[in-house]
Amino acid sequence: MIIGAGTISRHHAEAFKKLSKPEEAELYVTDLNEQALQDFCTQYPKARPCKDVDEMLALPVDDKDIVIVATPPRTHHDLAVKALRSGRHVLCEKPFAMNREEAEDMVRTAEELGLLIACCSARFLDVETTGHAIQLLRNGALGNVYRVEFVHKARRSRPGVEHLPALRWFLNRAVSGGGCLMDWGPYDFTTLNEVLEPTRIDVLSAWMANPETALAEDIKVFDIEEHVGAALRYHRKDGSTVIVEYERAACTHGKEYANVQLEGTQGAAYWDWLCYSGDGNITRVYDEDGKAKEETTSYSASPSMLTLMDKPLVFFDRTIRGQDAPSVVNRKALFNFAIIDAIYACIRTGAAQTIDLDSTNN
Ligand SMILES: NC(=O)c1ccc[n+]([C@@H]2O[C@H](COP(=O)([O-])OP(=O)(O)OC[C@H]3O[C@@H](n4cnc5c(N)ncnc54)[C@H](O)[C@@H]3O)[C@@H](O)[C@H]2O)c1
Structure with missing residues (x-):
């Protein structure tokens, strides 16, 4: 069942075809906007339109039913x-x-009802290059990892401006909740947490800005950040701590730059963590007889691979069927989101913030 027949709903409809038993599943959809609902059903004729959310949710319940909330963030809580x-x-x-x-x-609410709620931030999980980085970390190949850099800076890739310009709601904090931290932070911290396995995170300092550029005249509300940064201290499950330098920009007048790397006392690793097409490299750097040596491993897509857009629904369907899948569910979804909230709180108050896995577990 999909609530919101907009841009992202198409990707969920494609993922629906890859569920374990698609022939046994039915796809229902609803949207406040009649035209959006009609367009979706023209593109996916097997989908059954519902006039509103109440009509859809009043249908008989199966214990494997999934409702996908595919609407702008302002509506997520109430609809979920x-x-x-x-x-x-x-x-x-x-x-x-x-x-x-x-x-x-x-x-x-999910826990009280004995149900699961997952977040679509799982899109960049189960990526081979990241799996390789996790292995290097776990087998000690990097020594003590003391610094992590997670930086993505684009000059012009703002949703609602250059990217998906029709979706101006991305620029309105009251609807989107925020800018590039809300848009990309969920993926960034879901990946970082999978790699570093934190039990606690301190947000030591943080800042945000909205670099000015010429804009279309119809943009009336634009009160979000397009550039954000934070210094974080990760307390890891194995008792070690590591500093994470985080930066994300969908607009900057500075240099375009992207690097994700772990630096340790015995070596370093930097890698393609997005792997949009399934292809990507990871490079390990280490010392050999006083000289820096680089070793790059390449991974390529295979036809059976899920696309990044398939992953949230396919993983979650497996999870609710009791199979092993890297879904971002319940307390994990809360912990990963709490970091984003803590970065905003640090910016707002100027004070360091701490998120404890235990505090999100109570
Ligand atoms: N567009 C992308 O590339 C993309 C990628 C990943 C995640 N997302 C996320 O998906 C969510 C939706 O984004 P989108 O790009 O599909 O937006 P969109 O504006 O294209 O579509 C949202 C749809 O939801 C409908 N809607 C809004 N409130 C509703 C309600 N109360 N009940 C029923 N329908 C309602 C709107 O009419 C619209 O058709 C956002 O959280 C966004 O961050 C989008």
Whole structure:
């Protein structure tokens, strides 16, 4: 069942075809906008339109039903809670919620009802290059990892401006919850947390800005950040700590730059963590007789691979069927989102923030 027949719903409809038993599943869809609903059903004629959310959720419940909340962030909490109360599992688009209070309420509701709520921030999990980085970390090949760099800076890739210009809601904080931190942070921190396995994260300092450029005249509200940075201290499951230098920009007058790397006392590794097409490299750098040596491993796509857009739904369907899959579910979804909320809180107050896995577990 999909709520919101917009841009991202098409990707979920494609993922639907890759579920374990698509012939046994039915796809229902609803949207406030009649035209959007009609267009979706023309593109996917097997989909069954519902006039509104209430009509859809009143349908008979199966214990494997999933409701996908594919609407702008302002609506995620209310729609997700309503869908959970209908007795169904929920897959919520990223960013999970507008703030930590909403995220906590969504997860608490799921738990009270014995259901699962997942976040679509799983799109860049189960990537071979990242799996390789995790192995290097776990087998000690890098020694003590003391610094992590996670930096992505683009000059002009703002959703609602250069990217998907029709979707101006991305620029309005009251609807989107924020800018590039809300848009990309869910993927960034889901990946970082998978690699570093933190039990606690301190946000030591953080800042944000919205670099000015010429804009279309119809853009009336543009109150989000397009450039954000934070210094974080990760306390890892194995007792070690590591500093993470995080930066994300969808607009900057500075140099375009992207690098994701782990630096340790015995070596370093930097890698393509996005692997949009399934292809990517990881490079390990280490010392050999006083000289820096580089070793690059390449991974390529295979026809059976899921696309990044398939992953949230296919993984979640496997999870609710009791199979092993890297879904971002319940407390994990809350913890990953709490970091984003804590970075905003650090910027707002100027004070360092701490997120404890235990505090998100209570
Ligand atoms: N567009 C992308 O490339 C992309 C990628 C990844 C994630 N997302 C996320 O997906 C979510 C939706 O984004 P989108 O790009 O599909 O937006 P969109 O504007 O293209 O589509 C959203 C749809 O939701 C409908 N809608 C809004 N409120 C509703 C309600 N209360 N009940 C029913 N329908 C409602 C709107 O009418 C619209 O058709 C956002 O959280 C976004 O961050 C988008």
